[in-house]
Amino acid sequence: MDIEEEIRDYFATVEINLPDSMKLLMNLKDKFNILDSNAHAILESIKTDNVESEKKRAYLYSKIKEHLNSCQKCPLYAAESHTQKVAGEGALNSPLVLIGEGPGFDEDKMGRPFVGRAGQILTTILNKLEIRREKVYITNVIKCRPPQNRTPMQKEIRACSHNLELELSFITPKVIIALGAVPLNYFKSGSSIIRERGRWINSGEYWIMPTFHPAYILRQQGKALNRVKWAIWQDFNKAVEKAKEMCPEYKYS
Ligand code: SF4
Numbered sequence: 001m002d003i004e005e006e007i008r009d010y011f012a013t014v015e016i017n018l019p020d021s022m023k024l025l026m027n028l029k030d031k032f033n034i035l036d037s038n039a040h041a042i043l044e045s046i047k048t049d050n051v052e053s054e055k056k057r058a059y060l061y062s063k064i065k066e067h068l069n070s071c072q073k074c075p076l077y078a079a080e081s082h083t084q085k086v087a088g089e090g091a092l093n094s095p096l097v098l099i100g101e102g103p104g105f106d107e108d109k110m111g112r113p114f115v116g117r118a119g120q121i122l123t124t125i126l127n128k129l130e131i132r133r134e135k136v137y138i139t140n141v142i143k144c145r146p147p148q149n150r151t152p153m154q155k156e157i158r159a160c161s162h163n164l165e166l167e168l169s170f171i172t173p174k175v176i177i178a179l180g181a182v183p184l185n186y187f188k189s190g191s192s193i194i195r196e197r198g199r200w201i202n203s204g205e206y207w208i209m210p211t212f213h214p215a216y217i218l219r220q221q222g223k224a225l226n227r228v229k230w231a232i233w234q235d236f237n238k239a240v241e242k243a244k245e246m247c248p249e250y251k252y253s
Contacts, residue, residue: 020162021169024063032056043172047093057092060170067166068143074159076144084111088139088167095247097137097173100213101182102152108145113138118215129240131252137171139164141182152182175243176206180213198235207242211235
């Protein structure tokens with residue numbers, strides 16, 4: 001009898017309405033015969049840098065993708081602009097998570113976040129900070145490409161939040177870099193990226209550092225280009241420094 005069946009049996013019910021994160025945690029517990037039933041302890045068991053934890057992370061990641069791929073919670077799943085859902089990628093045990101807006105043309109084509117020109121800029125910044133891209137987790141607020149790469153609507157962001165929250169519930173990052181206005185407003189609605197960039201937001205769960213989306217660099221010229229590059233560089237440095245301070249044992253290279 002698996003754990004869900006046990007619970008159903010215990011409460012004498014056929015239907016239990018558990019949050020998705022709890023269901024996945026139970027899948028993990030069953031799959032790896034984890035005896036501990038404390039959710040925090042199970043989550044901690046995926047954090048360490050050993051082969052067993054890596055296997056658990058790979059399993060969880062496959063389950064997160066499965067969950068995402070079945071999502072039809074907003075009309076974007078049927079939009080012509082969208083060919084596949086784009087899950088986040090990287091280390092599920094990273095203290096640092098980067099969140100962008102949504103997939104663009106290249107991301108939709110490849111099924112990976114931040115692989116177009118903006119993604120190349122992002123990878124360059126991380127490399128300059130001596131961070132391997134695979135050692136952080138990179139994702140987006142929404143997972144399907146909107147038509148003409150338009151900004152996602154509030155109702156789409158709300159509908160997709162269960163996917164982002166599922167990712168965050170397993171990673172439990174210390175620091176989040178919000179890349180642009182959409183992720184900034186996800187955490188602090190009514191905010192302007194021009195005003196808020198570079199200023200810490202403490203959500204209670206995470207420290208959030210808002211900065212410009214790397215694609216913003218591509219639209220700048222002359223002095224403005226240097227200003228934007230410098231701002232992003234400073235914001236990334238602050239975020240990485242805090243993540244390292246809060247989790248000194250984690251290796252980014
Ligand atoms: S954008 Fe998000 S909520 Fe909408 S269909 Fe895609 S995965 Fe589901």
